[in-house]
Amino acid sequence: MKAIQITAPHQMGVIDIEKPAIKPDEILLKLSHVGFCGSDLNTYLGRNPMVKLPVIPGHEVGAVIAETGNKVPDLFKVGMSVTVNPYTNCGKCASCRNGRVNACEHNETLGVQRNGMMCEYAAISWNKVIPAPALSPKHCALIEPMSVGFHAISRAAVTDIDFVMVIGCGMIGIGAIVRAALRGATVIAVDLDDEKLQLAKKIGASHTINSMTENVHERLLEITEGMGPDVVVEAVGSSPTYIMAISEAGYTGRVVCIGYAKSEILLQTKFFVQKELNIYGSRNAMPQDFRAVIHYLEKGNNLVDKLISDVVSPEQAQVSMQKWTKQPGKVFRILVDFASR
Numbered sequence: 001m002k003a004i005q006i007t008a009p010h011q012m013g014v015i016d017i018e019k020p021a022i023k024p025d026e027i028l029l030k031l032s033h034v035g036f037c038g039s040d041l042n043t044y045l046g047r048n049p050m051v052k053l054p055v056i057p058g059h060e061v062g063a064v065i066a067e068t069g070n071k072v073p074d075l076f077k078v079g080m081s082v083t084v085n086p087y088t089n090c091g092k093c094a095s096c097r098n099g100r101v102n103a104c105e106h107n108e109t110l111g112v113q114r115n116g117m118m119c120e121y122a123a124i125s126w127n128k129v130i131p132a133p134a135l136s137p138k139h140c141a142l143i144e145p146m147s148v149g150f151h152a153i154s155r156a157a158v159t160d161i162d163f164v165m166v167i168g169c170g171m172i173g174i175g176a177i178v179r180a181a182l183r184g185a186t187v188i189a190v191d192l193d194d195e196k197l198q199l200a201k202k203i204g205a206s207h208t209i210n211s212m213t214e215n216v217h218e219r220l221l222e223i224t225e226g227m228g229p230d231v232v233v234e235a236v237g238s239s240p241t242y243i244m245a246i247s248e249a250g251y252t253g254r255v256v257c258i259g260y261a262k263s264e265i266l267l268q269t270k271f272f273v274q275k276e277l278n279i280y281g282s283r284n285a286m287p288q289d290f291r292a293v294i295h296y297l298e299k300g301n302n303l304v305d306k307l308i309s310d311v312v313s314p315e316q317a318q319v320s321m322q323k324w325t326k327q328p329g330k331v332f333r334i335l336v337d338f339a340s341r
Helices: 038-045 143-155 171-182 194-203 216-223 239-248 270-274 287-298 314-326
Strands: 002-008 011-016 026-036 060-068 081-084 121-125 129-131 163-167 186-191 207-210 231-234 254-257 278-281 308-312 333-337
Touching (some): 002 038, 002 314, 011 314, 026 081, 026 314, 038 314, 081 143, 143 171, 143 231, 163 171, 163 239, 171 186, 171 287, 194 207, 239 270, 308 314
Parallel strands (some): 163 186, 163 231, 186 207, 231 254
Antiparallel strands (some): 002 011, 060 081, 081 129
């Protein structure tokens, strides 16, 4: 069967690998659509320190069940649309002991620390398969990236009385915007790109700020009646946006950090104390976040397809990555189509 493999920085191609056989407690998935995410882009560019090359990328999965082992619960039916929880948890570290398995110290994510699912078929333990029978397999590939943004909003315990500022309107930020809006919060979307801000407005943001052309501080004071945001979600991972998050959070606010910065950041720690900020890390997602995204997508939101920037064949994958490299701010998700194989 065919699979996509990143062999070295800027080198990606289609290879032949053996179709897997399943164990009694495993499910054989026929992959339909698999998304490229930011970590895959960094792997392709040689900037992902957690990956060992060569690697098959892909952990944003839309698939159908092709076969089930004899120890798989009857819930899982052949032909059912599903996605996959792509993380592992050891069950022994502090995170696992505290029930927060999404932050396992020894996590291995598909396509990063182990081979992913950009291939025609994959075998995986049934307890990592998440049914979504009411969704198309194509839309199932959007569940995992949106769940990361949903999880960030859960970390901040957002409610309907909060002003929530989301910095970065990529796929993760969009997930945070949707979840905050579903909770009744007043959402302020911040980005450099007007097209992304327009979509953010349509999908749940009450206000938008272009940080390139507008005075972010003045606009925030205007929107929040001089108080500043109750919650700030950093979904970019750069020095300027982290500084913005800490500087603009209102007194006694909550700051949720999703983005991975690639260099050290000098922060005014006096704000941590003076504002008595709560600062949260937010990593991956919990099962309930996956379920919440599925519930949202089941409502048939017709804007969801706008989150898919392109659908390409496996043979077109490298070209799509090259285009993404040249215009990183213009891409939500690129899906690789294995359905026709």
